Amino acid sequence: MYFFRREKVQCRYQFSLRDAVDLTLLQRALTTALASAPYYTQRLVQEKREMWLEPNTEPCLVYHGSTMRNIPEQTNGYLFCVSCEGDTIYFDWHHFLLDGHGVSPLFTSILEQYCNLRYGTAFAVQQIVCDPPYDMDAMLAEHPPVEGGSDAIQRDVVQTYEGTLRRTRVCLSKQSLVEKALANNAKPVSALMGLLCMAMREYLGKEKIQYSYSSDTRDVAGVPNALYNCVCSFEHTVQLQAQTRLADFISDVDADIKRDLQPQSKRRRMTEQMGWVYKVNQQKAPLRIKQRVFQMGEYIGGTISDFWLSYLGNPLMPATPELAQYTTDFGVWVPPDGASVGVEAASLNGKIILCIHNKAPHPGLADILRKTFENEGVTVLEAADLD
Template identity: 50%
Template sequence: MNAEQRAVFQGIVYYYRENQVLCRYQATLKEAVDPALLQQALDAARPLAEYYFCHVVWEKREARLEPNTAPCRVRQGSTQPKIPEETNDYLFSLGYEGNTVYLDWFHFLADGRGGAPFFTLLLKLYCNLRSNAGFVCEALASDPPYDVEQLLARYPESQVANDMQKDVLQIHEGTPHFQRLRLDRQSLVDLAQKEGVKPFSALMGLTCQAAQRYLEKNDLVYSYAADTRAALGVPHALYNCIASFQLSLQLEPQARLHSFAKRLDHEIRESLTPECRLFRMAEQMGWVYQVFRQKAALKIKKRVFQMGEYISGFPADFWVSYIGSPLLPHSPELEAYLTDFQTWVLPDGASLAMEVTSLHGVLTCCIENKVDKPGYLEALRDVMEQEGIRVLEAVHIS
C-alpha cells in the first residue's frame, strides 16, 4: 500500500458502514454570528488547513483525496446537510444560526480529535475578525498516515478468524431521539476520588447503572473510544486514529457504584495501555484492510464488510466518547468567547451513544438514543443524583 492509498485507508471504514456517520461540533458565542465574517474566516482557513479542503475522487475501485477548488460556502440554519451531496463535494460544512456556529463533517475525514483543531482554528479566525481577539492562527500540519501493514505484521495474533458460532448482541435500531444532560464536573471528580477510580471510569459506571435500569438487563456490553495517536507515533494526525473498545459488565440488580467501580476501573485502565491500544487498532483495522484489498466494487465491499463486522460481535448496548476540552490546542483565552459547546455523533453499532465535552466546569453529555421506549434520560438523572452528582440540566431535545 503506497502513501496515497494509506491516506484514504485511515477513514475508509466509514464508506463501508450501512449508514453514513456525520459528526457535529457546535459552539455558542456571546454575540450573534456575523455570516460575512464567518465566511471570511472560512476562506482564510483554506491555506492553513489544506487537509480539510479536499474531496474524494473515485476511479474505478480506487479512491484518493484531492484539493477541492469549488466554492466553500457558509450555510445558514442548524439543519445538518447531506455531505458531500449538499456541500459542493466538501467533506465538511460550516453553518450558523443565531449565536451558534456548527461544524459538520463526514467521519471519513476525521474523528473528534481530528475535527477539533480545524474548528478551533475557524473560531480563532472568526473571533479575530469579529472582536479583534489577536489569536495567532498557524497552519495545521498532519503526521503522515501510519503504516497499517506494519501494524498488522506486529500483531498477527490480532487477525484470528471470526467465530461463526458467536452470539451477536442485538441492538435497537429505532428513530434516534436527542437528549442532553449537563453535570457539575467537580462533583464527578469528587465521586471518582471517593471510589478511588478515574473520573472517566466513574462516568462509565454511572452510565452502566442507568443502562441496566433502562434496558432491564444485568449483563451489559459497553463501548468507548480511545485516541491511539501517541501509541501509533502520529501525535499530530488529523485523520481517524480512534480505537473502539468493547467490554462486558455483569451487575447485581439495582447495583450501586461502590460495588463494581474498582472492577470496572481496572478493566478500563488495562485496555488503555499503549500496547493494548495498538493491539486493538490492529484487531479492528485488520478486517477493514482485508476488505480494502479486495478487487471489487464499493457496494460489494460494503456487503462483505458489514457481514464480517456483524459476525465479529462489534455491536454494544451503548458507547461513550469523552472528549474533554473540545478546543485543540487547549485555549482558555478562546473559551472566554464561548458560552456553550456540544458535540453529536449518531450511534454507530450501539443502541445508545453519548458524547461528553467539558467547558467552564460543566460536563455536557449529548445523547442519541435508538431505543423505542421512554425513560433513559430520567434513569441517567436519577442514577447521577443518587450517587451524589449535581445535575444541572436534563432535557429532551427531539
C-alpha cells in the first residue's frame, strides 16, 4: 500500500535519554541489535512490472543530526534510519516496510544495547523474527468483494485541508484520562476520541466531525509476530454543538469502537482495504500504471476524515520497565495521510503523549486542546504548538 501511495510516508520515533548520546556507542548498539533481526536488513528492488525485497549487504550507519534523511536514497538502501543529536535518538522508517508495532522491537533492542554500553545494564540480545505473510486469498474467500461497486463509492467525501504542515504536542496524565473513561463506563481510547472530536469541532469550525482510527490486525490475521504493516482503519461521524459535553455522546463513540474491534469486524475491514491493494498488485502492468490505478481507487477502502487517531500505546516492545527508566521523553510523528489533522498517541512513564500533524490553516490548536481536556477534568501536563 505504502509503495503505491503518491507521497512517500516516512515516520519518526524520538527518544530523549538522561545524557548526551554517544554516536559511536549507538553505532555499536545498532550493529548488535540488527545482527539478530534479519527482517530489517532489506532493500527494495524495482523493475518495470515488479518490486521485491532482498538482503541489503551495505553497512547500516548511524547519522548525526535531527534532520530526517530521505529513505532509502540517503540511508544506504535501508528502509529505516537511526540518528542522534544532543540527548535524543531519532528512529525514522519508511511505512512501506513497517508500521508502528513492527518497528518497535528493533528500536527497543537498539535502546537496550545502547544502555548496556552507556549505563552498564545487562539487557539480553533478543532474536526478532517475523511471521510469514498472512493468507490474503483465504481472507478474500471469507469476505469476497462486492461485485459492481461499493457503498463507499456513493458516500460524501470529507474535504480535507492541504496547507502547510504544522506540529502540536500535548501530554496528558494517563490516570486522569482513565478515571474520566471509567466514570463514563467507556474505554480510555473512546474518551480520548470523544475529547478530540469536541476540540476539532471548535478548531475546524464545523459541527459534523468525521474521524477515523487504525487498529492492529495481527491477531485476526493469524500473524502475531508480523513486523510488516498489519492494520485496518475505521471511520465514524459525530454531530456536536458548542454546549455538547463528553457525557452526552461518549457512549455512542464507545459502542462504535467496541463493535469495530470485534475479530470478524476487523478481519472484514482488513480484507476490504488490503484486497484492493492485492488486486492492483496482481495486474500485469508497469508499476507506474499500478500506482495510478491504486490512486484512482484508494477511496473505495480509504478513510478520508477531518482527523485520525492512531493509538500506539507503549512504544517499547517488549514493554520493559527497566528500560523506561533511562528515557526522559518520547515523540512519534507520522504525516496526516488522508485527513486534515493526524494524531499519534503513545503511553510512556504515566503520560499520554499526543503528537499532532496539522494541515489546517487555523491557529491555536494547542490552546483549544488544553481547554477541551481541562474542562472535562483531564489533566494537561503540556500543550504547545511547536511550529
